[in-house]
Amino acid sequence: MREDPAIDYRSFVDARAGTVDRRIFSDQAIHDEEMERIFARCWNFMCHESQIPRAGDFFLNFIGQDSVIATRDRKGGLQVFLNSCRHRGNAVCRADSGRVKSFLCTYHGWTYDLEGKLVGVPGHKSFYHEDLERDKWGLVRAAKVESYKGFVFATMDPETPPLEEYLGPVGRMGLSMAAAHGDVMVVDGVQKNVIGCNWKLAVDNLFDWYHVQISHASAPLSGYLPKLPYKDEDHIVALGEYGHAISGPRTTPEIRAALAGASTAVPLVDERWRDTPEAMAALGPVGVASRGHPNIFPNLWIASSGVQLCLRIPRGPLSTEIWWFTMLDKNMPEDRRRASVERMNHTFGPAGILEQDDGENWSQSTLATRSALARRHPLNFAMNLGRGEIVERQPGVASIDTHINEHAQLWTYRAWADWMTAKDWPALKCDHAMPTGVV
Ligand code: FES
Ligand SMILES: [Fe+2]
Structure with missing residues (x-):
């Protein structure tokens, strides 16, 4: 169990005044x-x-700054391990993704199977005398690996509540928005780049529709x-426990029809999937109408109306690695698939017209902290x-109907302070901001 923090993290986020102390964006100890x-x-x-469909398929990711391997074992189970050999700590997997029969450490040759068991030790008899x-x-x-609608998550804390909870x-x-585009799969090739900014900025x-017209x-x-x-005066905000949120403009069947007919250099995402009974059943009226971006706390952005996922991986207080996953329906015709991938590549990501604007702003904001x-x-x-x-909506989630706002941003920092203050999961469960009342 962790000790109570010496630092009063709640003092950095003033929910009444709507202010956040800049030191949380650059302090190494924080x-x-x-x-x-x-x-x-x-x-x-x-x-x-879809990235690890068969036994031995793996995908390398991070938990904080620890490299981890997500893989599938021979029984079809999902496994996640620290990518660090138990002998001297060397990485046991160097490729970003691929397929293996086992993980062989390239330092002294310890070998681990797809369930992470140590199955091979050179010199086990002659050097270790079978004592190891x-x-x-x-x-x-x-501690736990679970999947929701195909999205695989892992936690290192055995006290973390079940994923759905x-x-x-x-x-x-938020995840249902990403799962609602048919039989979805991640396109090969996750785009990765580093921006000199704090991950929280x-x-x-991602909730900020105030910057769009300027930046x-x-x-x-x-x-x-x-x-x-979209109308700046007609936005929907949904705030969730533990810091999840969705915020952005309302979309209507008329707006969706107008976008579907728009002529652009590359095709826009066709939003008319929201007009189906399946979408209403999966998302409810708030989800169908919300063109806002969801964030799964802390760092999974479901972007561009659910066809791209973006991870913001901290690389120290002043540096963030940005990973872009593109998701498409497996059954999409090849010409549409190509056009969609082109659109994703040129909207967000390192070659995207939007993220280049954003990255500059975040770097300058971080420097000034x-x-x-x-x-x-x-x-x-x-x-x-x-x-x-x-306001409680039936059926569906509670939401705020308003104009462009900063509710979800402040909510994220309130949740951040709750997480940083709680000494363990039981403490976090009983002492965190609840999405009720007026914010
Ligand atoms: S560090 Fe892996 S076998 Fe020695
Ligand atoms: Fe932006």
């Missing part, structure tokens, strides 16, 4: 504690099941994207503060 208190305890997205108890020296396994209605709705931007002015000016017909003078002054998240009424 960053290190995030690895323990958030990433080592939460459900972390590993991969989609191999069953005690398997790879370190995740952790996700709650808002997290489940990248996360809070991304070049996309419609260039003709690459049309000026989207470490300089002696600027860091004395908190950041402002007070837009619409005290005016967001959370």
Whole structure:
């Protein structure tokens, strides 16, 4: 069990004033504690099941800053291990993805099977005299591995609640948006790049529709994207326990029809899948109408209306690795598939017209959290503060109907403070912000 923190993390986030202390974006000690208190305890997205369909398929990912292997064992079970040999700690897997029969450490040759068991030790008889108890020296396994609608998550904490409970209605709705595009699979080739920013500033931007007209002015000016017909006065926010949230504009059948007919350099995502009974059954009225971006706390962004996933992987307080997964229906005709992949590559990701704008802003914001003078002054998240009424919707999730706002951003930081304060899962369960009332 972890001791109560010496630092008062709640003092960094003032939910009444709507401010956040800049030091949480660049302080090394706070960053290190995030690895323990958030990433080592939460459900972390590993991969989609379509990436590891057969025994021995693997995909390398991270839990905080620890490299982990997500793989499928011979019985079809999902396994997640720390990618670190139990002898001297060398990585036992160097490729980003592939298929293996076992994991062979390239240092001295210890070999682990697909369940992480140590099955091969050179010199076991002659050098270890068979004293080494191999069953005690398997790879370190995740405490739990679970999948929701094909999205595989792992946690290192045995006290973490079951995945569905952790996700709650808002997290489940977010993943359901990603699962609603047919028989989905992840396209080969996850795009990866590094941005010099704190991971939380990248996360809070995904709810930010205030910046779009300014930061991304070049996309419609260039003709690459049309000026989207959403209304700034008509937004929906859904806040979930443990920090999950969805926030963004409302879409209607009329807007979807207009977008489907828009002529652009590359085709837009056809949003008319929302007009089906299946979509209503899976998402309810709030989910069908919400064109906002979901975030599964802490760092899984379900982007572009569910056809791209983005992980924001911390690489230290001042650096974030951004991973883009593109998801498409397996049965999509080849010409549409090509056009869709092209659109994904040129919207977000390292070659995307939008993320280049964003990355510059996040870098500058991060730099101004470490300089002696600027860091004395908190950041402002007070837009619409005290005016967001959370209303229960039946059926479906509770939501706020409002204009462009910063409710989900502030909610993310409130949840961050809860996670950082709680000494263990029982404490977090009974002491975290609940999405009720007026925010
Ligand atoms: S470090 Fe892996 S076998 Fe020695
Ligand atoms: Fe942006």
